[in-house]
Amino acid sequence: MKITTGLNPYGLTWYLGLQGAGTPRHNPNGVGLGGFIRLTQELGGKAIELWDGWLRDKSDAELASLRQRLDDLGWKRVISSGLQQGDMDMLIRVARALDARFIRVALTPILCGDRAAAGQRWHELVRSVHEKLEAAVPKLEAADVVLLIENHQDFTSRELVGLCEEYGPHVRIVFDMANTFPVAESPLDFTRVIAPYVRHCHVKDYRVHFEPDGFRLVRCPSGDGCVPHKEMFDILAKHNDEMVACIEIGALEARHVKLYTPEWWHGYAPKEAEALAACLLAAHKNRFAEGDDWRTPWERNADHELIEYELGQYRKSAANLKALGLM
Template identity: 40%
Template sequence: MSMHITPGLGGIARRADFGLAAYSFPFTCGLALRDGESRPSEPLGAYELVALALKWRLTRVEMPLNTLLPSTSDADLDQFRENLERSSLSLTVDSGVIDEQTLGVLLPLAARVGARVVRAMPSTVLEGARAALHGGWAAHMAELCRRLERLRPSLEAHDLILAIENHQDASSDDLLTLCEAGGERVGITLDVANPLAVGEDPLAFARKVAPWVRNVHLKDYQVYHTESGYRLVRCALGEGMVPLHDLISLLRELAPEASHHIELAALQARHIRLFEPSWWNGYPPCDVRELLPVLRLVARHARPPGEDWRTPWERREAAEEVIRYELEQFERSVDYLYDASSGLPKPTAPEQS
């Protein structure tokens, strides 16, 4: 994640080799709505995210195409590609659960708009709660492997990498199994905080999968003890429990070609119930000593008992407050990454678009 010189609006500006992901702003982008609530009156779309990336001198954006572009017509895709090229920004495209029909439509669109990487998810499981998955995790993994084998020709034809994210469901071993099934066109989107959702240490997880990492989600969590385990709550980078400095250094060394995006967590807290026996359904047997690094990390960083862990979204605060919350956390995260403590020199002010 070194600094380099790229053209910016109004001249030459130093820009950092990391970017932003749309899911840092789930409410502001209109990707997450509360019951009875409509989308923001002026949601962030694809072009607004580009402007935000340029304002903060970033070099990358990650987003879903079908919800943030006016349409996925050839004309709209070509216009957006021209905008990205003019702005010297690279694009990663978001998809959902690995699905042949969905990706059969999306891969040509991603290639046309100039993306090289498409991020996908193994499942809709959250909080490591595999027990709720119909049919069981092992059967689901076997089906994913078959899908990936069948997707190989399409990925090759469109010169794309499918980067599978550990989306609070997959272990490090699961990701390696999927990469083996998919071949050289399948890699990993490493969410640096999500190993906590499956009881794995973030640094050990990253070290294990690093050779296959093609995309990185930079995220942090504050953590709260519960009787069932721990609760993970969204925060700005550098304000939580994730060892970001060490992770960035590790990935710079072991996955030097991977793209990096700020992708702050969901607006809902995630409750990891690993002290409940039923939570472990769907996991292979585990030596309890393997959990010690995570439990130490939680113990070291746990927030004070009684502190309100709810986000403004969960407190049902006004839409304006939720938007402010998302944008301010993003800005503090950019500051953190530019700070010398993370190895990136900080500019004097964001570039104005």
């Protein structure tokens, strides 16, 4: 399988000026889209994921100029947004203007697999996902654009496959390779289920800190944590001749998955013990020792460390993936 690898912006939110935007705690000197393109060049990327907030107000001429720049670089490109708040007409317009075949969306704002915390709102969100996908598909078909739905710590592997099968070939999956743990699935099990439907990957990783009520997922360079990227790409290769992949580092806030509590399981189908055991076993690789400080600089209020922290993790990720032959 040919893998074309580049960068995703969401692990660079402080450096880019996205973290805390509009609040007192933000980086007023964020480098924005221009700086993101320069970093992708520096790290040798050949693909780029573009946040829709950078694009929605651009004129046709500005979009044409950006497309020419990306064409000159020879980069694959993916437009990134969310299904609940994104404007599908705008996203399709931007995708066509930039010659981007894929639009990536998170389906809901639920994190940490915590459907129970959302209460009745979880069921309302699921209904909304179906309504929005049904409305989007005719537009996607007319534009010949594919909507990529992400496993964004909310839906299980089989639920994502169900959405793809229900809404057809213009709805496929962007695979966040570290987001299997928040829904209590092991990376390899999740990959085996969704592999035929994956068209784009977020090459992300986590180190785990175990807690009395579950575990925390803490960002780290891709290749330094518990995600077996090489083995996952080997599975994907059985179903795909080529793949676009983007390095993504996790959020500046660790994700607390409280799956040792009965409440957390509300809203999930019953799970076999062997499958849960596979998830927990995978999470032990490169885990934090008891008593280690797992907090990021953001969580320690050490904002002065954040730029080097984010850039260092992306640079280490690129080096790790190059060593694995994945970039």
